Amino acid sequence: MDTIFSEKAAxxxxxxxxxxxxxxxxxxxxxxxxxxxxxxxxxxxxxxxIRSDLKKYIQKWSLLGDLIKINExxxxxxxxxxxxRTGLANVYLEQVHTFGHAKRHPAxxxxxxxxxxxxxxxxxxLNILENELHWHxxxxxxxxxxxxxxxxxxxxxxxxxRIQEHPLGFNLLPKKFSLRELQNLYEAILDxxxxxxxxxxxxxxxxxxxxxxxxxxxxxxxxxxxxxxxxKKYEKKDKKWIGIxx
Amino acid sequence: MDTIFSEKAAxxxxxxxxxxxxxxxxxxxxxxxxxxxxxxxxxxxxxxxIRSDLKKYIQKWSLLGDLIKINExxxxxxxxxxxxRTGLANVYLEQVHTFGHAKRHPAxxxxxxxxxxxxxxxxxxLNILENELHWHxxxxxxxxxxxxxxxxxxxxxxxxxRIQEHPLGFNLLPKKFSLRELQNLYEAILDxxxxxxxxxxxxxxxxxxxxxxxxxxxxxxxxxxxxxxxxKKYEKKDKKWIGIxx
DNA sequence: TACAATATGTGTAAAAAATACACACTAACG
DNA sequence: CGTTAGTGTGTATTTTTTACACATATTGTA
Numbered sequence: 001m002d003t004i005f006s007e008k009a010a011x012x013x014x015x016x017x018x019x020x021x022x023x024x025x026x027x028x029x030x031x032x033x034x035x036x037x038x039x040x041x042x043x044x045x046x047x048x049x050i051r052s053d054l055k056k057y058i059q060k061w062s063l064l065g066d067l068i069k070i071n072e073x074x075x076x077x078x079x080x081x082x083x084x085r086t087g088l089a090n091v092y093l094e095q096v097h098t099f100g101h102a103k104r105h106p107a108x109x110x111x112x113x114x115x116x117x118x119x120x121x122x123x124x125x126l127n128i129l130e131n132e133l134h135w136h137x138x139x140x141x142x143x144x145x146x147x148x149x150x151x152x153x154x155x156x157x158x159x160x161x162r163i164q165e166h167p168l169g170f171n172l173l174p175k176k177f178s179l180r181e182l183q184n185l186y187e188a189i190l191d192x193x194x195x196x197x198x199x200x201x202x203x204x205x206x207x208x209x210x211x212x213x214x215x216x217x218x219x220x221x222x223x224x225x226x227x228x229x230x231x232k233k234y235e236k237k238d239k240k241w242i243g244i245x246x
Numbered sequence: 247m248d249t250i251f252s253e254k255a256a257x258x259x260x261x262x263x264x265x266x267x268x269x270x271x272x273x274x275x276x277x278x279x280x281x282x283x284x285x286x287x288x289x290x291x292x293x294x295x296i297r298s299d300l301k302k303y304i305q306k307w308s309l310l311g312d313l314i315k316i317n318e319x320x321x322x323x324x325x326x327x328x329x330x331r332t333g334l335a336n337v338y339l340e341q342v343h344t345f346g347h348a349k350r351h352p353a354x355x356x357x358x359x360x361x362x363x364x365x366x367x368x369x370x371x372l373n374i375l376e377n378e379l380h381w382h383x384x385x386x387x388x389x390x391x392x393x394x395x396x397x398x399x400x401x402x403x404x405x406x407x408r409i410q411e412h413p414l415g416f417n418l419l420p421k422k423f424s425l426r427e428l429q430n431l432y433e434a435i436l437d438x439x440x441x442x443x444x445x446x447x448x449x450x451x452x453x454x455x456x457x458x459x460x461x462x463x464x465x466x467x468x469x470x471x472x473x474x475x476x477x478k479k480y481e482k483k484d485k486k487w488i489g490i491x492x
Numbered sequence: 493t494a495c496a497a498t499a500t501g502t503g504t505a506a507a508a509a510a511t512a513c514a515c516a517c518t519a520a521c522g
Numbered sequence: 523c524g525t526t527a528g529t530g531t532g533t534a535t536t537t538t539t540t541a542c543a544c545a546t547a548t549t550g551t552a
Contacts, residue, residue: 519526
């Protein structure tokens with residue numbers, strides 16, 4: 001959490017004292033959830049940040065978070081935060097790591113559980129101006145409030161690792177996408193250039209992409225074929241998982 | 247946590263009420279740490295469990311855990327628990343996952359952070375009988391108290407994955423080990439048979455094992471060479487980390 | 493109306509890695 | 523001194539990864 005919203009009072013700034021009271025009400029050690037929400041737009045990996053509503057960090061950006069409620073499952077809290085902020089449901093959301101330094105939050109003892117979420121920016125409009133929410137290019141994310149830089153770095157690294165081993169990336173793309181879009185996504189996330197022919201060969205040989213028989217429109221060049229990821233086929237495959245390599 | 251020890255009162259059973267009081271003292275939502283401590287002995291992967299001290303789970307085994315203290319870093323709490331139980335310091339310890347279902351603990355709201363630890367069973371003696379601590383073959387671990395079965399399963403799967411990508415396994419072996427011991431370890435953890443020649447080729451070609459020029463003793467067959475893992479060499483290597491595969 | 497710009501679609505050869513597989517040797521034990 | 527159990531080693535085959543070039547399709551513009 002670290003940015004706490006009691007109800008609809010989103011615009012109002014909280015004082016340290018407000019938050020201390022809230023933590024005391026939640027009694028002793030408080031638990032929060034912070035969401036690192038990734039999107040992909042203009043061939044860049046973006047992360048959704050909000051202006052800190054704490055005076056101490058007035059100039060800084062922070063992750064979206066909130067204290068969990070006393071009877072709320074941890075995962076439910078993460079979904080709630082995501083849903084409140086983006087209006088989205090049924091999105092990719094995964095717990096990444098829990099941060100629990102005793103001094104990490106200025107208002108008291110708050111242990112926070114970081115979640116990583118992947119959403120398709122096209123598929124929804126955030127009420128960005130009202131909430132002081134902004135999409136930031138991940139390359140420009142520095143100096144976040146609290147220990148949010150560490151949390152962000154951890155989640156970004158986890159994403160880089162997991163996207164290579166699991167079909168997560170499709171959550172960031174439209175349902176129908178071209179191989180170029182897919183490659184741009186991987187290159188943006190991994191911050192690396194890849195060989196186009198080998199990339200195509202790799203994904204097509206995996207045999208999880210359904211050729212929709214449609215072409216891109218509105219591109220200023222020869223349109224590429226559109227594909228869809230076939231989750232069912234992926235689920236059925238028995239992955240060989242032994243391969244020592246370090 | 248879930249098994250709470252106030253101080254040296256290890257033998258005494260706690261009631262649900264005792265624990266509820268403790269949680270109320272720690273005020274509202276409590277946070278615990280549970281440690282999944284792995285060892286390797288007799289060519290089997292073992293996990294260290296303790297008899298539940300909660301009446302409800304009187305017959306069951308559970309993980310080693312405790313509530314974190316109000317001013318204690320999360321990682322420090324995990325080390326503390328490990329150290330209190332095993333007497334070991336400087337052991338491999340890694341956070342794995344946080345479990346936060348609202349109803350997971352019968353005594354109240356307790357969110358628990360699971361840690362995985364790898365220790366060398368030979369290198370120390372636990373005061374097993376006094377504490378009702380026992381090493382269990384991982385294959386026989388079923389029906390633990392609380393949601394500890396889920397926690398254990400999660401940690402075991404994580405270990406299986408990570409041991410293939412990082413040099414963790416050496417924490418479970420003596421400093422000097424033979425390739426056979428190493429292979430037995432991998433086979434035990436992954437529950438799979440591997441080709442001996444290819445296994446040796448793999449590890450020797452990695453070039454992280456130092457041939458100590460010594461031989462095994464006390465084996466009832468031709469002794470194998472002893473090796474040591476060279477962490478410095480490993481750290482220096484720049485790992486290539488791009489390889490899409492799912 | 494053609495040409496410049498840009499991205500698509502395709503295949504092969506070479507190198508590297510993973511796999512399958514067998515036999516002579518050594519030490520301990522009885 | 524034979525039995526038992528595990529060590530130490532190499533090669534051929536298959537699979538995977540890598541590097542690399544040219545004709546084609548569409549849009550925008552001169």
